[in-house]
Amino acid sequence: MPKVSAEHREGRRRQILEGCRRAFGRYGYEGATVPQLEAETGLSRGAIFSYFPSKLDLFLALAEEDQLRIGTMWLEQGFEAVIRHVGEDPEWIGLYLDVPRMLRADEELRTRWNSFNPEVRERLTRRFEELQAGGELRNDLTLNTLGRFLGVVLDGLAVQQGSRFGIDVDGTIELVRSALAPK
Amino acid sequence: MPKVSAEHREGRRRQILEGCRRAFGRYGYEGATVPQLEAETGLSRGAIFSYFPSKLDLFLALAEEDQLRIGTMWLEQGFEAVIRHVGEDPEWIGLYLDVPRMLRADEELRTRWNSFNPEVRERLTRRFEELQAGGELRNDLTLNTLGRFLGVVLDGLAVQQGSRFGIDVDGTIELVRSALAPK
Numbered sequence: 001m002p003k004v005s006a007e008h009r010e011g012r013r014r015q016i017l018e019g020c021r022r023a024f025g026r027y028g029y030e031g032a033t034v035p036q037l038e039a040e041t042g043l044s045r046g047a048i049f050s051y052f053p054s055k056l057d058l059f060l061a062l063a064e065e066d067q068l069r070i071g072t073m074w075l076e077q078g079f080e081a082v083i084r085h086v087g088e089d090p091e092w093i094g095l096y097l098d099v100p101r102m103l104r105a106d107e108e109l110r111t112r113w114n115s116f117n118p119e120v121r122e123r124l125t126r127r128f129e130e131l132q133a134g135g136e137l138r139n140d141l142t143l144n145t146l147g148r149f150l151g152v153v154l155d156g157l158a159v160q161q162g163s164r165f166g167i168d169v170d171g172t173i174e175l176v177r178s179a180l181a182p183k
Numbered sequence: 184m185p186k187v188s189a190e191h192r193e194g195r196r197r198q199i200l201e202g203c204r205r206a207f208g209r210y211g212y213e214g215a216t217v218p219q220l221e222a223e224t225g226l227s228r229g230a231i232f233s234y235f236p237s238k239l240d241l242f243l244a245l246a247e248e249d250q251l252r253i254g255t256m257w258l259e260q261g262f263e264a265v266i267r268h269v270g271e272d273p274e275w276i277g278l279y280l281d282v283p284r285m286l287r288a289d290e291e292l293r294t295r296w297n298s299f300n301p302e303v304r305e306r307l308t309r310r311f312e313e314l315q316a317g318g319e320l321r322n323d324l325t326l327n328t329l330g331r332f333l334g335v336v337l338d339g340l341a342v343q344q345g346s347r348f349g350i351d352v353d354g355t356i357e358l359v360r361s362a363l364a365p366k
Contacts, residue, residue, distance in 0.1 A: 028284055030213075094287065097283045097284040097287065098284065099346070100280045100342050100345045100346045101211055101280040101281065101345075103346035103347065103348070104277065104280065104345055104346055104347050107347075110346070110347065110348065114348075138361075141354055141357060141358070142354075144351075145351050145354030145357075145358070146354075146358075148343075148350075148351050148354065148355075149351070149354060149355060149358045151339070151343070152336060152339035152340055152342075152343055152350070152355065153335060153336065153339055154339070155338070155339040155342040155343060156334070156335035156336055156337070156338040156339030156340075156342070157335055157339075158342075159283050159335075159338040159339070159341075159342060160331075160334070160335055160338060162283045162284075162287055163282070163283045163286035163287055163293070164286065164287050164290075164293065165286070165293065165297075167331075167335070168327075168328050168331050168332070171324055171325075171328030171329075171331065171332060172331075172332060172335065174324065174328075175324070175328070175329075175332045175362040175363075176362070178321075178361055178362045178363075178364070178366075179358040179359070179361045179362035180358075180361075181361070183361075
């Protein structure tokens with residue numbers, strides 16, 4: 001293997017991820033073929049799969065990046081900012097339309113999916129605990145129940161936006177606020 | 184064409200729908216091939232497509248039936264019963280995992296999807312108006328906003344249940360109740 005700098009490798013890795021993001025967004029995970037991944041990245045399959053062992057690993061690397069970005073947005077700007085972001089019809093939503101069927105068929109994938117970005121998950125849990133302790137978030141339900149509800153709302157918004165029905169950003173924010181308000 | 188009774192035709196129609204429901208549930212809409220539809224219905228493609236002009240029409244007939252059943256449950260037993268029903272992991276959820284990608288690609292399909300079962304939609308709207316007028320449902324937001332929110336929650340629950348993560352039935356019911364309560 002020729003010597004390449006860490007910088008060069010990181011540039012290649014980004015080139016692969018961004019090209020594959022476009023291909024998955026356009027054709028879906030199942031629909032995107034290796035020739036399409038080659039066309040969108042401008043690289044050969046040999047080059048692509050020297051960075052990622054499989055198409056699934058490539059896809060999961062993109063998913064983990066997206067979850068990190070959304071989790072960080074949530075921490076820094078609140079859940080309302082995440083709802084607004086989904087309402088802007090981000091291109092990445094198209095990547096996730098095949099995911100429920102993939103998860104349905106694969107228990108190991110469900111485990112991997114739920115273990116992305118442990119640090120951000122931990123920080124969100126601590127944030128929720130602080131909000132409950134400070135009386136800003138209802139504390140008659142467990143954090144698990146509240147977190148799962150917000151996940152349901154986010155998945156439902158992604159379905160509506162992904163289906164090109166659009167979403168009611170301000171109405172959703174108001175209703176989520178009421179759902180979570182201390183009693 | 185041989186003379187067949189209306190009863191016979193209805194029996195055949197049900198046989199086709201139930202067989203195709205199994206095939207779509209197992210393989211997805213895209214994944215289900217015509218030979219699989221034949222195997223599950225026990226009928227030839229000629230017989231199947233003399234009742235439904237296309238695979239898409241078949242699928243939409245199933246979707247309209249399911250929406251009618253859920254809408255009727257909602258009217259007769261309330262939204263909480265619908266949440267409980269999704270929590271029982273109904274087999275029909277597997278049919279809908281491909282729908283967002285189908286809708287995303289096809290504006291005409293989005294229009295058809297939103298015009299199923301107009302009578303049930305109209306009855307649900309009247310019910311909501313009554314609940315608002317009677318002070319049982321918040322009236323500081325429009326019916327459209329409330330209805331779209333419940334649709335988002337239902338889609339999100341279907342994603343979670345369809346992905347085999349399960350859902351928190353009681354927690355969701357409590358949070359939806361708080362979201363909709365009069366201020």
